[in-house]
Amino acid sequence: MPEQRESVTTNPADWTSSLSYQSRATSKPTAADMRELSWKARERNRALGVTGLLLYDKGRFFQTLEGPVESLTTLWQSIRSDTRHTDIEILSEHIIPARLFGSWDLLSYDAEAISAEAARRARAAHALTRQVPDMIKLVLDGDDIGINSLIATLAEKGWDGDSIVTSLIEPTARALGDAWLSDDCSEFDLTIGLSMLQLAGHAVRHTPTPQELRGRKYSILLATAPGEPHALGTSLLADLFTDAGWQVDMAFPDSDQALVNQLASQQPDALDIGLSDAVPRRDTIAKLRETIGKSRFAAADQLTVISVGGRLFADAAATARNVGADIARETAAGSSIRIAELIRQKRQEPRSG
Ligand SMILES: Cc1cc2nc3c(=O)[nH]c(=O)nc-3n(C[C@H](O)[C@H](O)[C@H](O)COP(=O)(O)O)c2cc1C
Structure with missing residues (x-):
């Protein structure tokens, strides 16, 4: 059984919330600044039961945080008033059935300190994994037309097959497995859901030259x-x-x-x-x-x-x-x-x- 496994229950105290935002750095952080920020943040996130991703690229921060509603509210008070960034724009905020970054207190990428390719993957992970809750809903509703059109839209926007598989299809499969483990869906739903994901995966194939x-x-x-x-x-x-x-x-x-x-x-x-x-x-x-x-x-x-x-x-x-x-x-x-x-x-x- 996974360490971090949540499900949507009727008790709000048990809900897992997810918050994604982007912001502008007030001054360019050095690699040492980013290391220190991540190190301290991880320590506090661990204590609060919060997991997530932080990306810094070309003067902008992108962050997804997930955890108990109360912990996120507390943490958000600190982050939103942090003077190291400004122009904070909340991109999404909702209750999720399963964590996407369950193994990471804070998966952090400093795009300027790592390769352009890794940064592209991190951005893809951020943008695509935000679609996982929608994808789970479509899968559990058996809406294969909805699934295919979501994937087709992402492919049209330029997301490549590898990114869609790694950052959307596979995390959705894991979230479905978690839903089955916590009795939020039946084994039948899980099996049908995985087959639908399999078909959706075929749809994003790149044709070899x-x-x-x-x-x-x-x-x-x-x-x-x-x-x-x-x-x-x-x-x-x-x-x-x-x-x-x-x-x-x-x-x-x-x-x-x-x-x-x-x-x-x-x-x-x-x-x-x-x-x-x-x-x-x-x-x-x-x-x-x-x-x-x-x-x-x-x-x-x-x-x-x-x-x-x-x-x-x-x-x-x-x-x-x-x-x-x-x-x-x-x-x-x-x-x-x-x-x-x-x-x-x-x-x-x-x-x-
Ligand atoms: C872009 C950005 C992301 C941050 N992410 C986190 C985080 O995930 N967890 C965390 O504890 N602090 C994070 N911080 C630091 C907090 O804003 C804050 O400094 C820290 O939690 C200490 O809180 P306090 O000043 O209220 O004691 C982040 C800061 C910035 C600028």
């Missing part, structure tokens, strides 16, 4: 963990790896033996085993370790890179090492690059551009 397809050189077998009923992550990965030019096969084995047989006959460069992206299944660590042990023997030259993914790893509740894998994905996006690098390392191939 002929040049990208020419780069096709590695193969991967994407499998759900034996017996795992959820296949959202496996399906999202299939799109991403295909688009990145890999040869992709999928497996939904019902036993370790079925997986080992497929692996032995295909001998792919990499194997990915996915647990549910929605629900953290802690009781599966020992079982997954066994599955991976058997898979290693099935790979003739032992060079197959084995990756794992799912809510358990996204929450950092388990690591690759815990289950004997080479890499644990926190998100589907970007996995093809990391796994290709591991394949090259194992074979001691030179880095390609």
Whole structure:
């Protein structure tokens, strides 16, 4: 079970509130100023049960805070009167069914101190994760037209598929898992919801250019963990790896033996085993370790890179090492690059551009 798990209950004292705003820095903070601000803020947020994200970029702050209503009200009194920023504009303020930044007292990005790419991702995370509550509502209402039009609108606004997967679809899946764990939705709702997200994920596929397809050189077998009923992550990965030019096969084995047989006959460069992206299944660590042990023997030259993914790893509740894998994905996006690098390392191939 996740550490920070909330649900909408009838008692306002139990509600989790989320507040997002942007503001203008009154003077340009140095990297040391930002470190100090984040460090102090984290300490206080931890004490108040508040989690969130803070981004500084080109003279502007963007922040999302989430936590008990009373804690946020107290904290907001301090932040809004802080003279380090001005022109504060509240972007959204509402009750949420589940936290988006549950693992972070304050996930902070100083865009000027980090790369432009990381800043773009942080901004994307901020803008896209704000859509998660709407997305959950659409999913629980079974409104597939609404889901597809929300995603289409985001794609039209220029959000790329990777960002939509990492910052909207996967967090929505986790929030749905939390809603199921706290009995706010049925297993049927969860399963249907994940399938709708899966279809929505297909809709944002980037079509590979002929040049990208020419780069096709590695193969991967994407499998759900034996017996795992959820296949959202496996399906999202299939799109991403295909688009990145890999040869992709999928497996939904019902036993370790079925997986080992497929692996032995295909001998792919990499194997990915996915647990549910929605629900953290802690009781599966020992079982997954066994599955991976058997898979290693099935790979003739032992060079197959084995990756794992799912809510358990996204929450950092388990690591690759815990289950004997080479890499644990926190998100589907970007996995093809990391796994290709591991394949090259194992074979001691030179880095390609
Ligand atoms: C952009 C910005 C974001 C901030 N975020 C937080 C925060 O998340 N948590 C926090 O405790 N303080 C945060 N602070 C600092 C608070 O404004 C305040 O200085 C601090 O909470 C101490 O409160 P006090 O002065 O009322 O004792 C932030 C300040 C700024 C300028």
